[in-house]
Amino acid sequence: MSSATLESILDRHARQGVRLMQILRETQEALGWLPPEALGEIARATGLTRAAVESTANFYSFFHTRPLGHYRVLWSDNITDRMLGNQALMQALCKALWLQPGRVSEDGLVSVDTTSCTGMCDQGPAVLVNYRTVTNMNLDRVQAMAALIRARVPVAEWPEEWFQIADNIRRAGLLLDCPLAPGAALAAGLARGGAGLLDEIRTAGLRGRGGAGFSTAQKWQSCRDARSPAADGARYVVCNADEGEPGTFKDRVLLTRCPDLVFEGMTLAGLAVGARRGFLYLRGEYRYLLDALEAVLARRRAAGLLGASIAGSNFAFDIEIHLGAGAYVCGEESALIESLEGKPGKPRIRPPFPVTSGYLNCPTTVNNVETLASACLIAAHGGAWFARSGTKVSTGSKILSVSGDCAHPGIYEYPFGVSVQQVLEDCGAQRTLAVQVSGPSGVLLAPDEFERRIAFEDVPSAGAFMVFDETRDMFEVARNFAHFFAHESCGFCTPCRVGTAINARFMDKIAAGHGSRDDLEQIFRMHRLMQATSHCGLGQTAANPIFDTLRKFRPSYDRRIESLHFEPAFDLDAALSRARRMTGRDDPAAHLTNEHQP
Amino acid sequence: MSEPSHFKLDGEDIPCRPGQTVMQAAQAAGRYIPHLCWHPDFAPHGSCKICVVKADGRTVAACTFEARPGMQVENRTPEMDDHRRRLLNMLFVEGNHFCPSCEKSGNCTLQATAYELGMANFHFDHFFPDRPVDASHPDVMLDFNRCIQCELCVRASRDVDGKQIFALAGRGIRSHLIVNSASGRLADSNFAVSDRAASVCPVGVILKKRVGFAIPIGSRRYDAAPISAEAQPSPPPAQGERP
Numbered sequence: 110m111s112s113a114t115l116e117s118i119l120d121r122h123a124r125q126g127v128r129l130m131q132i133l134r135e136t137q138e139a140l141g142w143l144p145p146e147a148l149g150e151i152a153r154a155t156g157l158t159r160a161a162v163e164s165t166a167n168f169y170s171f172f173h174t175r176p177l178g179h180y181r182v183l184w185s186d187n188i189t190d191r192m193l194g195n196q197a198l199m200q201a202l203c204k205a206l207w208l209q210p211g212r213v214s215e216d217g218l219v220s221v222d223t224t225s226c227t228g229m230c231d232q233g234p235a236v237l238v239n240y241r242t243v244t245n246m247n248l249d250r251v252q253a254m255a256a257l258i259r260a261r262v263p264v265a266e267w268p269e270e271w272f273q274i275a276d277n278i279r280r281a282g283l284l285l286d287c288p289l290a291p292g293a294a295l296a297a298g299l300a301r302g303g304a305g306l307l308d309e310i311r312t313a314g315l316r317g318r319g320g321a322g323f324s325t326a327q328k329w330q331s332c333r334d335a336r337s338p339a340a341d342g343a344r345y346v347v348c349n350a351d352e353g354e355p356g357t358f359k360d361r362v363l364l365t366r367c368p369d370l371v372f373e374g375m376t377l378a379g380l381a382v383g384a385r386r387g388f389l390y391l392r393g394e395y396r397y398l399l400d401a402l403e404a405v406l407a408r409r410r411a412a413g414l415l416g417a418s419i420a421g422s423n424f425a426f427d428i429e430i431h432l433g434a435g436a437y438v439c440g441e442e443s444a445l446i447e448s449l450e451g452k453p454g455k456p457r458i459r460p461p462f463p464v465t466s467g468y469l470n471c472p473t474t475v476n477n478v479e480t481l482a483s484a485c486l487i488a489a490h491g492g493a494w495f496a497r498s499g500t501k502v503s504t505g506s507k508i509l510s511v512s513g514d515c516a517h518p519g520i521y522e523y524p525f526g527v528s529v530q531q532v533l534e535d536c537g538a539q540r541t542l543a544v545q546v547s548g549p550s551g552v553l554l555a556p557d558e559f560e561r562r563i564a565f566e567d568v569p570s571a572g573a574f575m576v577f578d579e580t581r582d583m584f585e586v587a588r589n590f591a592h593f594f595a596h597e598s599c600g601f602c603t604p605c606r607v608g609t610a611i612n613a614r615f616m617d618k619i620a621a622g623h624g625s626r627d628d629l630e631q632i633f634r635m636h637r638l639m640q641a642t643s644h645c646g647l648g649q650t651a652a653n654p655i656f657d658t659l660r661k662f663r664p665s666y667d668r669r670i671e672s673l674h675f676e677p678a679f680d681l682d683a684a685l686s687r688a689r690r691m692t693g694r695d696d697p698a699a700h701l702t703n704e705h706q707p
Numbered sequence: 708m709s710e711p712s713h714f715k716l717d718g719e720d721i722p723c724r725p726g727q728t729v730m731q732a733a734q735a736a737g738r739y740i741p742h743l744c745w746h747p748d749f750a751p752h753g754s755c756k757i758c759v760v761k762a763d764g765r766t767v768a769a770c771t772f773e774a775r776p777g778m779q780v781e782n783r784t785p786e787m788d789d790h791r792r793r794l795l796n797m798l799f800v801e802g803n804h805f806c807p808s809c810e811k812s813g814n815c816t817l818q819a820t821a822y823e824l825g826m827a828n829f830h831f832d833h834f835f836p837d838r839p840v841d842a843s844h845p846d847v848m849l850d851f852n853r854c855i856q857c858e859l860c861v862r863a864s865r866d867v868d869g870k871q872i873f874a875l876a877g878r879g880i881r882s883h884l885i886v887n888s889a890s891g892r893l894a895d896s897n898f899a900v901s902d903r904a905a906s907v908c909p910v911g912v913i914l915k916k917r918v919g920f921a922i923p924i925g926s927r928r929y930d931a932a933p934i935s936a937e938a939q940p941s942p943p944p945a946q947g948e949r950p
Contacts, residue, residue: 149889160874160887167876167885436878453878458753458771600856600875600882602754607797610880611831638793641766642756678832 119154126155129451142176168453170435171393178213178220180258185235187226187355188589189512195234205255226355227394230512231277231519243271276362277519283506291369294489298377306381312492314504318479320571331464332382335472345473346378346387353437354548356573359508360478362520368405374481377488379426387428393435437597442475455601456645499525503564511536513576530559540579548573549590550650553657583662587654588616594651605648608639625676712776723774730769737940744857745770796830803852810919811911813927819934843894853910864904
């Protein structure tokens with residue numbers, strides 16, 4: 110890369126260390142990777158230490174400090190992608206390109222690997238090619254893709270239909286059904302004023318849609334009341350669009366269909382808490398949305414709905430989009446703020462909570478995309494109107510991202526209180542064995558629980574609804590989730606850093622037919638330990654899927670367990686696998702045993 | 708100063724002041740709460756979780772949790788010590804800890820804490836990570852095999868030495884300590900053996916050269932008495948002073 114390119118990137122971000130994530134991303138987009146000289150140059154220009162720059166560059170999955178090929182193909186590896194056959198397709202692509210997964214080709218042309226759920230569960234198997242999303246992969250597309258890569262055709266010239274992403278809205282409700290003219294809610298909000306708006310949010314009973322269900326009015330009030338250490342009394346609004354929970358894709362659709370609702374919700378939040386700046390933290394997997402969203406922001410600025418004097422008032426507010434780079438943990442609000450500041454996404458010690466000490470230690474409210482969109486509706490129609498939908502303690506609507514074994518995967522918006530059974534009927538699910546609500550960190554429901562309701566008082570949900578029918582093996586579902594958490598643990602605290610890795614090993618050991626009763630007992634103990642001692646929600650919930658499947662689908666484990674007592678993890682036959690690979694042998698005589706698979 | 712308030716630590720009254728953490732209050736009263744990443748001279752970090760206690764029924768890290776008057780805190784209960792043993796197991800198996808041949812043996816906080824808690828085996832399978840050693844610096848060597856990611860060196864170099872020589876990089880189980888230099892080697896940084904960071908490592912990562920085994924194993928810090936015996940009551944710091 111010419112140093113002029115890097116200079117212009119650095120200039121565009123005013124050489125600010127807090128903009129490190131965007132500087133790294135744009136540098137990598139220009140260069141294909143982050144070479145040591147570029148990291149050194151960025152450190153010098155921003156005044157950060159080189160170690161600090163490396164620390165951030167090494168933390169995020171989508172930054173690479175070594176070349177990974179002109180073409181980088183990442184297969185979304187959520188369980189729903191697996192159920193749609195992504196593993197065989199990835200193998201086929203690797204075979205066509207003479208590659209091993211995770212390795213760069215000898216000529217430096219291409220690498221193929223897996224990545225955590227990319228939020229395309231209703232149209233998988235999905236891949237990211239140089240961080241552009243391709244959906245509906247099949248064998249034809251794999252062969253065509255291999256040919257395009259071998260012919261070195263730039264990704265920009267690949268068939269356009271590969272990059273098409275469907276919204277798949279199957280059922281619309283309050284949010285998806287409610288067209289509001291841009292500025293309408295804002296005018297109503299400005300007429301009420303910040304305190305009046307807060308009253309409406311309180312009347313509405315709005316609770317956070319990210320899963321925890323914290324009262325939005327209380328969060329905004331705390332942020333409004335907190336003392337800012339900044340000379341100008343700065344406060345911040347952050348929209349959490351780091352939709353990383355596997356199986357969740359409703360924020361993607363909200364940002365595609367109703368970006369004005371979301372941005373206007375952020376602006377109203379700014380009015381309520383007294384902030385002048387907002388950030389949309391968009392997950393790296395949704396890079397393709399960036400240009401369209403920037404265009405919406407530009408349009409809103411031109412219309413006087415953002416900027417120095419909004420709708421002719423003395424209220425000023427503007428929004429910046431911050432793109433993530435592949436780290437699930439950044440969905441945790443304090444980790445997200447660290448990431449906004451250009452650092453690795455490691456959750457902070459709480460208290461203090463972000464509402465008192467968030468971005469740059471100023472009061473910051475972090476709200477989910479759906480929460481802010483709902484706030485916008487409340488500003489326009491009033492809190493009482495909103496509270497008429499849903500249940501008494503879970504007001505309004507909930508958007509579910511339905512995927513897995515059903516006829517019509519996609520987006521379903523219901524008033525809170527809908528039963529799991531109702532959703533299953535509407536999406537055309539048959540002979541359902543289990544539903545994973547709210548993703549791996551949520552809860553797994555068995556058929557005797559399908560009468561339960563999606564609501565904060567019963568089954569809370571951040572939006573994921575993954576359906577598994579009777580042909581599925583729930584052990585493999587849990588094993589996929591165990592590897593997901595091991596990959597996404599930030600590594601800050603001992604129980605999560607090591608515990609998630611040990612859990613993944615336990616599950617692999619059981620899968621290889623070497624599990625014992627003792628291992629199952631260890632898993633229960635690990636669940637209790639991680640739940641009690643982990644630093645944040647990731648570690649506290651990471652063992653949930655294993656725990657739930659062990660409790661509710663025990664036979665899927667038992668049939669893999671041969672030994673009643675202890676079995677060592679060391680597998681002599683597996684230890685020979687490297688020798689087999691080197692000699693190209695896989696015949697029975699090259700194995701110590703051939704009775705591995707259950 | 709008004710009469711100090713108290714909370715209960717394993718049934719004993721411990722004085723506490725506003726803003727003091729459970730760990731600080733316990734330390735000032737000469738009570739031992741097992742810990743690794745906490746150090747009285749540095750801001751609490753809360754990553755090792757060895758200091759977990761149960762405060763009014765909730766499991767929290769004593770080093771970051773504020774002591775509140777009247778609170779009931781369980782510290783050396785079978786449940787908490789059981790958590791601690793498992794966490795110690797994890798720290799041992801994720802790195803390469805060969806105590807019998809380690810220069811730090813007898814002076815090592817990890818080893819001493821494991822003895823204190825009666826950790827008799829590793830419990831989990833070892834990870835045996837591949838971690839190179841950095842012996843480039845003339846006065847100090849870095850043996851990353853023993854790193855427990857407590858970030859005490861990171862804090863000491865940043866907050867005391869003003870150099871920011873160490874940082875953690877990577878994520879999850881691949882998280883690791885790095886050195887602030889273009890080559891990544893300690894010799895190419897401005898690290899000095901007189902830095903506070905050179906003598907803060909609780910395990911055997913940062914080792915001074917040419918003094919190894921000067922004190923024989925058997926006569927070292929934790930050979931004479933267990934780590935818990937080191938906790939002694941201290942006079943409370945004057946008001947306004949940073950504890």
